[in-house]
Amino acid sequence: MSENIIEVRGLRTQFGRHVVHDGLDLDLRRGEILGVVGGSGTGKSVLLRTIVGLNQPRAGTVRVFGQDVGALAGPAREALERRWGVMFQGGALFSSLTVRENVEVPLNAVPDLAPEVRQGLAELKVSMAGLPWNANDKYPSDLSGGMKKRAGLARALALDPEILFLDEPTAGLDPIGADAFDRLIVELRDALNLSVFLVTHDLDTLHACCDRIAVLAEKKVLVSGTMAEMLQVDHPWVHEYFHGPRARAAMTTGRAKE
Numbered sequence: 001m002s003e004n005i006i007e008v009r010g011l012r013t014q015f016g017r018h019v020v021h022d023g024l025d026l027d028l029r030r031g032e033i034l035g036v037v038g039g040s041g042t043g044k045s046v047l048l049r050t051i052v053g054l055n056q057p058r059a060g061t062v063r064v065f066g067q068d069v070g071a072l073a074g075p076a077r078e079a080l081e082r083r084w085g086v087m088f089q090g091g092a093l094f095s096s097l098t099v100r101e102n103v104e105v106p107l108n109a110v111p112d113l114a115p116e117v118r119q120g121l122a123e124l125k126v127s128m129a130g131l132p133w134n135a136n137d138k139y140p141s142d143l144s145g146g147m148k149k150r151a152g153l154a155r156a157l158a159l160d161p162e163i164l165f166l167d168e169p170t171a172g173l174d175p176i177g178a179d180a181f182d183r184l185i186v187e188l189r190d191a192l193n194l195s196v197f198l199v200t201h202d203l204d205t206l207h208a209c210c211d212r213i214a215v216l217a218e219k220k221v222l223v224s225g226t227m228a229e230m231l232q233v234d235h236p237w238v239h240e241y242f243h244g245p246r247a248r249a250a251m252t253t254g255r256a257k258e
């Protein structure tokens with residue numbers, strides 16, 4: 001079995017009196033694409049943000065590459081953070097910067113990088129994310145939703161991460177755009193040896209991309225496993241999710257064949 005590169009144990013997160021996670025355990029294995037699903041508000045995005053250290057848990061540990069994220073500070077924490085890239089919902093781009101400049105932002109942290117090298121690296125990532133050359137000089141307001149997501153992906157790839165976190169990458173895309181994005185995720189994983197933590201509601205993405213699925217419910221990861229294993233789970237929400245009409249459509253037709 002592959003090594004766990006993320007291990008979340010006994011995680012508790014809460015905002016005021018609202019407990020989002022309680023006793024949550026989760027693993028991400030090296031090289032896999034893990035789909036994280038769950039009803040609205042079950043804490044998928046909060047889990048992503050907690051793993052990357054943007055949200056402070058009340059209890060539990062998050063270990064990435066064997067290191068306790070919460071216990072690291074300063075240069076050690078920055079070095080760990082350079083090993084992952086995050087694509088937030090909607091791309092979370094700086095509106096006053098062009099696409100290339102957005103992708104250059106993480107590269108600014110690399111010491112002694114000549115401006116033309118930084119620019120060239122940013123352009124390479126823009127192209128790897130499947131954007132045309134002329135997208136480099138565009139501002140986020142000039143981009144379609146799908147292009148914004150690709151620009152966000154390019155920025156997440158800027159520092160050659162080993163782990164890619166994707167928050168609802170296909171939300172709001174048309175079926176053809178979403179299918180292309182699914183294929184891009186798999187191609188990038190294969191080409192760059194990435195491990196991918198992918199928050200999604202998209203059943204087609206689960207079928208097309210994910211090696212394993214983790215279901216968030218009842219404040220924890222209720223079950224995790226392959227799609228075949230999910231289909232055997234008889235918890236009411238899990239059963240409805242994986243056997244409902246949309247699930248049947250995703251299983252029998254798939255977006256690519258629509």
Ligand SMILES: Nc1ncnc2c1ncn2[C@@H]1O[C@H](COP(=O)(O)OP(=O)(O)OP(=O)(O)O)[C@@H](O)[C@H]1O
Pocket residue numbers: 015020038039040041042043044045046047
């Ligand atoms: N900064 C915050 N302050 C207070 N509450 C928050 C904060 N961030 C998230 N929450 C709450 O935590 C819960 C989980 O939010 P989260 O965005 O993780 O859900 P989700 O599973 O990603 O939902 P969706 O599928 O709708 O995007 C929600 O009830 C949300 O309102």
